[in-house]
Structure formats: C-alpha cells, structure tokens
Amino acid sequence: MHKKILFLLLAASAGIAISAQSALDDDLMQNIEDSTKSLTSNIALKDIKGGSVDAKELAEMFAKVEVFYQQKGDASEAVDLSRKSRELSVEVGKDITSRNFDHANELATSLSKTCKTCHSIYKKDA
C-alpha cells in the first residue's frame, strides 16, 4: 500500500499527463542513462547529496516510463521492469542516505542490468 501511494505521488509530482504517446521520449531515456552514470559515480565517490538527487530523479523518470507502458497496453514486461527500476532507485536512495555504499553499488548495477533487459525487448534498434 505504502509503495502504491509513493508511486502515485511520484507520478503526480512528475506532472505526468496520462496521454496516448506512441513512443517513449528519447530525451527521457537519455536522461535516465546520464543519471545512471552519475549515480554510479556518486556512489563510488560516497557523495550522499549527489547520489540522493540522482536516485530521486531516476525514481521519478522510471515512474513516467511505467505509466507510459501501462497506458500503451500489451507491454506487461515493460511495466514490470520499469516498476522494478523505480523500486530499485528508491532503495538505492535509502542505501546512500544510510551510507551503505557497497549495497547501493550492487543495487545500482542491478538497475543498469534491468535497463538493458528492457532494451533488449523493447528498444527498436537494440
């Protein structure tokens, strides 16, 4: 329940208009990739402020991806993967805040792998 409320809040705070987009925004994907690299770096540097910002932004962006695929329909794997990515981002943020950088690093790596998995299924030129 708590997670569902959090998702709805993220979706609302990201200012998402539930609309019928035909394709995912390339800029959004690029921003996710950039933020993932930044997150990895900030975890290695033990930068709590930078890492927390990256984790929060990633959670918001993955919320957008999740909504997109929910609206698109017939993309249950993408919904699951984007939800997993969003949840991982939140967990990474918690680890960073509590200075558990080793675990944050592992989760961030899992997050990157989840992105790859989704790309292998849904990215047009993968």
Place this chain on the structure above:
Amino acid sequence: MSFNSRRDFILKSGLGLGSAALSGFIPGMGFVSAATAAELADPLAPKAPQFPAKIKSVIWLHQNGAPSTLDLYDYKPELAKLAGKDTPTSFLKGIKTSTQGGVGKLFVSNKRTWKQYGDSGAWFSDLLPNLAQQADKIAFIKSSVTVGATHDISILKLNTGDVNPGRPSLGAWITYALGSANRDLPAYVVLYNGDQEPRAGSVNWSSGFLPAVYQGTPFRPGDSPILYLDRPELRSAQQQRASLDLLKKLNNLGAASYPHDTELLARLQSYELADRMQSAAPEAVDLSKESDATKELYGLNDATSASYGTTLLRARRLVERGVRFIQVVSGWPDGISDAERRSWDAHSNLDDNHGLMAKMVDKPIAGLLADLKSRGLLDSTLVVWASEFGRTPWGESGNGRDHNPWGYTQWIAGGGVKAGYTHGATDDIGVQVADKDLAVDTYDLHATVLQLMGLDHLKTTFLNNGRSERPTVVYGKVIKELLA
C-alpha cells in the same frame, strides 16, 4: 569559490593552477595524497590487489573474426536434425536479425563430427582434436552475449566495455590497478600473428582516460618485437645512457611544470623502459633456447600453426617474466593472402575457413595449456578464449554463418577456475541464450577476470573529469559459479 573580480578569478582558477599543483591538486584527479603523488612519479610501481589474487597473469586469446562455436564446442543435435529447413520463428523471438538476404535455412556442415572428452564430458568437434585433450582444464561459458553485429564495435566492447572509443581496455585497468611486476618489460603486451597489426586497431589496447602509461605495447612477430628499439650500431651503450640521462633531466623539468600531463609522464617512463627493454624484450621472445619438444607442442613444426604457436610460446615466456596481461589477437597463417581466410569471419565457405583457422589455433592453445600446467604456471595464470560474438545457426551465402551476439561460447582456464564446469547454454539450435538469467555479457567476463586478479570491479575506480569510472562502466557481475 567566489570571484570578486576578474583578477581574483584568474588568480584562483588560471594562474592558481601552479600553486594548486604544488598543493597536491591535479585537474581531473582531485587532491592527491603523498602516496598518490609517489604513484604519479612512478605509475607502474607494483600495487597490492584489494584482496588475495588467484592469478598473476592473464593470457587473453581474442579469436578475431568470431568463430562459429556451433562448429567447435556447442554441439546441437537438434540443429543437425533441422539442417536445410527454415529457421523456426519461435527461435527468433525478441531479436532483430540483419543477415544479408534474410535469415537463411539452417546450416550444418556434413563434415562435422562430435565427441565428448575428459571427465567433464565436454563436447568438441573434429576441428579441435588437440584442444579436446585439455577438456578438463576448461570452464565453458556457453551463455555469452554481447551487443553489436559489426566486428569493430563488438571487438571494442569486448576489450573496453563500450561500443564507443575512449575507454581503457581491460589490460590497461589491470596495469593501472596492479602496476608492473617486471620493470624491464611492459606490464601489458599485445601479440598477434600475420603480417599486419590487428585491423580493429590500437583503440583495443588503449589506456582511454587512464594515464597513457597504462596502454598496451604491441610486440611484432619476428625477432625484433618493437620498432626502433635496437640501438644503432654507430652509437655505444655509454653514449646512449648519457643521452637518456640528459633527456630525463630535461623532461623532468617539463614534468615539474605540467604535473597533470600524463602523456609526458608516460614518455618519461617509456624512454627508461625502452632502455631496459633493448635487452629484455628480444630475450623474452627469443625461442632459440626452447626445446624441440616444446616447439612441437605448440605446433611450430607445422606451417599452418607455426605463427600462432610462436605467439603463444612467447606469451608463456612473458608470463614467466611477470607480464600481467598478454592480449593475443589471432591473425592468419603465413602465406595466406585471401581476405576470406585471414580471420574466423566465415560468411561463406565455413568449412574451408574454419578448417584453416582451427588448425592454426588448435595445437598451439592445447600446447599452451599443457605447457603452463607442466611448468606449474597454470595455477597462477588465466587463459581466456574470447570472441567479439558468435555465429548464427542459419546459413549465409549457402555455406557460411552470419554474426550472432545473442548466444555463443567462450571459455576460461587456469588459476581459481572451476575446471570442467559449463555455465549456461544456448537454445536447441544455438540462436539465443536459453536462460537469460545465466547470460554472461562482456562486463561480467571482465568483472570475473578482475576478481581473479584480486580486484573488485566496483572498487577499481579512476576519477575522470570529476566522474568516478570503473572497468565495467555501470554493469558487471562476477560469475561466481565459474570460480573454484
């Protein structure tokens, strides 16, 4: 930092660089401790691994051109049953093919035979009779995956972890993290056979954003491995030493003014290394003192395998002399002029191509494993069979195979490896990895190699323009099942 005036700004950011350098601040590297400063002065000084290493050296056997592991290690009886038929669409789900002429009918050579070998029961085809005898030394990775369907891009990813140039190669990372174990030789050497350097280029042994001193050094085939290394006859050793001493003095003056110039530091190191290498490098690659039995073990008495066998025997000698990473790129046998037989890239005439290439590498690699074992070196050396991708089960041009990044075989052998183990598998006809949870990407292979060298891929980092970078980019997982 606040800037109250233009003068203040210039002092604090521009002219202040000199004092910043003296204070230990290096642009791109942050503030350096005294220990790091010593490292900058001698970047190749040996460094301890992060935890006890299982191995001291890696021999990375890049099979250039991408062999069909469906014709070497990955026996598919179902493929044989379906040969000549259309590829069932169920096997193509989730992948995008780009074979010229479209996905052809499934192809199996009528020359191919298969047997199981050793206690592990590993499958080998008739193309690798000698390597098959070493079956129980090998751990197979039959769920290898990568991205990209062109050689240059995928070779770059195999070696550096990225499809774009600019990242350090795995050998450069290892050299950066561990330094050199032999000051008379490069810590990272690239070997190849054939009459040209590997076509994919030096970007595959580059130091990327790491200091230039960590790049690989290619050793050419032949008696003189490095161009212009030999001292000219007209110049005495004493004269050369005096010249080098003066050059060092002058370069050190320059280095003091530009402490962040890693290319200058690399050049300083390289002149001294070159001086030492004049005797050390030719000796390392001189096979004249190797026994006839050893030469035969590596296939030096056969024209097809002689050049590759020479390369691998040199690799063994470099391991004995403490070289940490030896990147061997397969070329072609002497005397081969047609492009279709200068790599494993058999888009057509696979039997002809692989018959030649397998004969080139089979005895030498088997000999290398046996020789390392008999000399007590296999326990501290990792041998890796790697390729940029595999090949498709459907034919191309009738009797060849196209590129396949979705599922193929690589293997490792040596210290810390669970010999006889097979990780993962491809589907029944060898298109894709059967269980994607067992897929091993290039980053995972790199992470596993680093683990064996005593390095955690997550903690082997370098600060590049304010961003912490690691060998596995943002990916990578140690494949623990491969480890003993």
